[in-house]
Amino acid sequence: MNATGKKRQSTKLKALLVDDDQDQIVLLSEILSQSKAADYEIYSAQSLKAAYQILNEQPVDIIILDLNLPDSKGLDTLQSLYKEFFEIPVVVITGIDDQKCQDLGLTLGAEDYIIKGCYNVADIHRSIDHAIKRHEQILIMDQKRQALSQQLDAIKSGDVDVIITNTSPSKLLRIEDSDLVAKNERLLKELEHLAHHDTLTKLPNRFHFEKSLKQILSTSLRYGHKFAVMILDLDRFKLINDSYGHDIGDDLLVQASKRMYDCLRSDDIVARLGGDEFGIILREINTTTGVEATAKKIVKMFEEPFMLGNKKACVTVSVGIACFPGAGSVTEDLIKHADIALYRVKNAGRNGFAQFQKDVEKEYVWRLEVENELHSAIENNEFSMVYQPIINLTSKKIVGMEALICWTSPQLGVISPDEFLPVAEESGLINQIGLWTMETVSSQQAKWIQKNMLLPVAIKLSPRQAMQTNLVDMFFSILEKNHAPTTLIQLEVTEAAIMSKDLEWKTTLEKFHDRGIHILVDDFGTGYSSLSQLKSLPIESIKIDISFIRNVTVSHHEMVIVKSIISLAKGLGLIVIAEGVEKEQQVQLLMDNGCDQAQGRYFCNPLSAEEFIQFYENSNKDSAAPDGDDxxxxxxxxxxxxxxxxxxxxxxxxxxxxxxxxxxxxxxxxxxxxxxxxxxxxxxxxxxxxxxxxxxxxxxxxxxxxxxxxxxxxxxxxxxxxxxxxxxxxxxxxxxxxxxxxxxxxxxxxxxxxxxxxxxxxxxxxxxxSNLIENVDINKIDVDFINTIQEYALHKGQNLPIDELAKKLTTSRSQLHRKIKVLTGKSTTNYINYIRIEKAKNILIYSNDRSQRTAMAIELHDNGHNPIVAKDQEDFDSKKQKEIKVK
Missing domain, CATH: 1.20.120 (Four Helix Bundle (Hemerythrin (Met), subunit A))
Structure with a gap:
């Protein structure tokens, strides 16, 4: 359908791009021009007012909309446009990968979302095509619903357009009176069903869910019954939807709804609330134990992989529970509190369930404030990076560093990474923060290399980042742009993440590893890793979690765990790094048990890029040469x-x-x-x-x-x-x-x-x-070997073959040459001649150049030798026959 309400007849599509950034319009126009399925006629507007002007003059088939325009911001932009031109499908372009924001946008009329900077040509074409087709279906359904409604109104009101005077109207119309009544009843039921059910899953929709909840609440208040409300989300649904296409995503929603339905009693209600969010009402419960048993059953049911087309996909579910009367006595509070419980599950890692607790509500409100402020943090340049040195426990030298992101919000103040990173992960903002981190660190690494500071720096990689289909290409593109060597950039992943059953996650790590990226496992010891799992993963280092290091010197239990981790890692050939080291006793215990490296306040607090350079230079001043008693x-x-x-x-x-x-x-x-x-x-x-x-x-x-x-x-x-x-x-x-x-x-x-x-x-x-022991006398190092060589040089060198000398020294000829070269820095022939000259008293010298003869004689005399100078060749031959052994 287009703005005229007529169905399009050809593949020539008119698209309106609404974005205040001209570069984005050019880029999207280029992407649309690559479509093989349709030709696009492009219109563009850089404000909502300009968009209205075009839409009033020109019918279009699709609107691609940026929500933040000069004259309208956020979801108000979508809502305003949808009210005026509801018949045109809208795909929203946003810089924020926020699932809740997207769900609300879909409720307000958007057909799909595309994340800025994560453009995939095939995905965009698929999203637009799907949006147009789905919108056409909705409009057709609306027309049917409107026709049914008009017929129903006519039936209810008694309004008629035809007056029948025949005494047998049923014969005139050739239908039975009973058929007419039945038809009207069917029309009424169909209309009622369309208004209360989701067309995809056939489940009740949000309207039906909330209406039923009000009725059940009213009854429960009157008779003292108990019931429970559940809000459910499919974990990482959008990733599957974007990766495999909307048809696969729709198939997943249908299969998921059936699994939920199969877990419930006949009088319970399950509804699709929108997107991948579902709601369940459990009627007349006796105890919360039974509610948790149902939630556990649902979570367990989702452990079985889904068959999506010809692919298997593991999709888990998170469940938040609010029980009446403890969690509230009005419908809005029950839904809100179930949603807060759902947040608790997601914050703990997803794939589980939790009941609402009042003490979590404040945390939830705080989380919402943090999430709201995060939206503008990148644009306002509120983030900064610091770097914590990693120290070799044996040499005490800096061998690397970990990059840590910091955030100072103008409204909320300094917020620790432990607080805002989980929020960013849950909301999807972690993808934008991750790209900013890669850009910042790789740019800084290139600057350090210019100053000959060649230390690897580790960047944290979250599970949600790793699931981006184009992450690897984006990562190496950033490194190439900043001229940062791949071998000096490392990636840290949590142990819980690598233990995931998700094959895509493991595949991503393998792609990084195959292209030279060193992978570290962070927080090791908290994820219950098995030996077989560790052996199958592309990792080189592990970091012992700070929770074990903190009490390692006072708790026997923690000490045993740390020793076991080090032993396990050494058996697998992995480098072991201890996190959060704060005391000298901890350092000593770690060294005694073979830990390789450590980081923490004992060595140094995190430093800015400039401070790190100074710390690095100062730490290396005293390591230029060996020193000490041993x-x-x-x-x-x-x-x-x-x-x-x-x-x-x-x-x-x-x-x-x-x-x-x-x-x-x-x-x-x-x-x-x-x-x-x-x-x-x-x-x-x-x-x-x-x-x-x-x-x-x-x-x-x-x-x-x-x-x-x-x-x-x-x-x-x-x-x-x-x-x-x-x-x-x-x-x-x-x-x-x-x-x-x-x-x-x-x-x-x-x-x-x-x-x-x-x-x-x-x-x-x-x-x-080579010069490590340049001040050590060679003769004191290998007396037997050197004496043998000298004896050979002085007495038997003229007659004894070199092979015999090698045999005498119980070595081969090649090994002999190599050992002499290593010990003396000279070839075998040169060293033998050197020894013969060094030990000789009388040395016969001859040269055609008189001045050269004189210089050689003076030098030999100064070194304690007795130079005998031959005046000519005849004199040389004569003296050579007498007593001179070395010439």
Whole structure:
């Protein structure tokens, strides 16, 4: 139907876009133009007044409406438009994903809602098509209802349009009098049914529900009967509706209504109140126990998956209960209090039931105030981010941070995340807050990288955010825009969320993990995880919940739980982080039981971005070199710190390679370079990880003497440094190839500068690792090995093959070369020559250059040798035959 009331005959549709933002109008016009099912003729208005003018002059088939216009705000916009042009379907565009607001909008005449910034072309086309078809059905039904009503009024009033004078009117009309009466009765019943029932589910509607509630309340007040009111919501219904389409959503509503109906007695009432909200009246109850048994039965019934088309979907239900007379004595109070109880269930995680309690009412009112203020918080820039350092318990170095959102409301003051985030999650505002958080953190991370602060930062991800179909693409689009490496952005999810049976949730986490995002499990220990569940999830770290850490030093029960969690995580190869650490005794107990990292007020309160940089720089001032009484411990710790810095550098390099590969077009043949680069990065990370493990092994070998342990540390560090230098050199060569193949005019070209800077920094770390024990005398580290090499160099080097030397040292030829290189920094040949010169007393020298001969003689003399200078070749050959062993 269009504004003329006529059914449209072709696929040419006239759409009116009403939005005060011209960019939104352009974007929506572009989306509509991509429709394959219909051609759109677009009209646009940037105010309600302008929309009225167009609608009065031009019939349209669909209105796409932004509620906040210069001359009208909120639902008043919809209500005003619907009164004047009720025959035209309206799809509302809103920046607020608030289910209650949407339900009210649907009640006032909207056919559907689309969330700003979450546009999906297919979903928008489907919503518009569904809105038009559904609106046509409603108008046709209204016309039928009007015709029936007119006939009914005529019958009731006795008004007639035809006067029949024949004495047998039934013969003239060829119908029996009884048939006429029966027809009128059928018309009356049909009209009555249409006015009181939902056309989709065939259940009573809100009007019937409230009318019945008033009647039952009146009877109960007179006779002292008890009854209960239930308000039910399908959990995350809108997500299924948007993801799979409105037809699937309608099918779900029909199936859900049947399950509710099957749980009730024959005289109870179940009604569809609107959207995915249902109401139930349980008549003449004796105890609240029976009411809870019914609610439990309904919740249990919804545990069975729904078959929607060819897909299985798990949809739970939340139930709020208000019992008469305790919860109120008027219909409005009973419905309101059941709704408050429903809020309590949702606040506790959904999928359950609860009865109204008076002490919850204040909390509910507060929640409504918070929700109202949240609507404008993002637009008014009321949020800010702080960052809490995460500390390595062994090295005491900062190894990461958690991003925490703060909110200061002009009306409500400072509100903690524990208060407003659950409200945002329930109302749907969490999606907008989540996008703001991603944008803010990734932008800040890019700034930190510019200052060589390479620390991963963890962002909280809520279940509702994770269920957005385009979340992964939006997330990586934000990172790419801000040039933030994916490997330095982490995601935190709660244990309760990952234990969900929802496969979509797990799929989303796997998509993030497959693209290099580190996943942490927050609040671990509160969700009753099983070992098999943890093994099947793409997680790398767990955070022990603060509730266990708080009393870990005074409660044996808490201590046992913490030890068990650490042991479980270590068995699965996970990193363990303790939350809320406030005391030194807690730190010591965690360290003694193998906890890796911790955060809390004991180390540092959350800091602003600027404060964090200062804290980071100050904390690293004293970690430039090993120091302390236990030199072995300090050296191993310092070597692991270098390894940690390497991991951060290569996490950044890996992220930049991913961004570069995605953002830049290359010539044919460079795909191989990207593959090689990624393989080298993985190889580098593996080398560093092996180094760190070996340092731990060495440090635990307390049975060895200090000289032997020093030798092991130096050997391992220099061996690792050699391997790292080789990888770094190859990586720079590949980067050169890629840089030559890229377009230097593109912004992504700057990624190369950052990667080369990071590679240089990695090379410096490798040098630091190689020189870790530069002040230790090699001869005191491996006396037998060095003495053997020196003996070979001085006495048997001319005749004994190198293979024989290797055999004597119980090693292979290649291992011998490598060990000499690691211990001395020289090749085997150069080191042997060095030893022979170093130990020789008389040294014969000859050069064609006289000045060079003189300089060499002076240098040898100054170093304690006796230089013998040959004047020419003949003199050299003569003296060589006499007594000089080394030349």
């Amino acid at each position: 030199i072995i411990h300090d050296l191993c710790l310092y070597a692991r710190d270098i390894g940690h810095d390497f991991n951060n550098i290569y996490a950044a390099i890996k992220g930049y390679v991913g961004l570069l590969q995605h953002a830049t077009s290359y010539e044919n043949g460079t795909d191989k370079s990207f593959i090689e680069m990624n393989m080298l990065i993985e190889k580098t990370i593996n080398i560093v990880q092996k180094q760190s493990k070996k340092m731990r092994v060495i440090e635990k070998e307390r049975g060895l003497n200090q000289t032997t342990m020093l030798k092991n540390i130096m050997y391992q560090c220099r061996m690792t440094a050699l391997e790292l230098d080789s990888c770094i050199s190859q990586q720079k060569d590949i980067l050169d190839v890629l840089r030559e193949s890229s377009d230097e005019n593109k912004e992504s070209y700057r990624f190369f500068e950052r990667m080369f800077d990071l590679a240089d920094k990695a090379h410096q770390l490798s040098t630091n690792l």
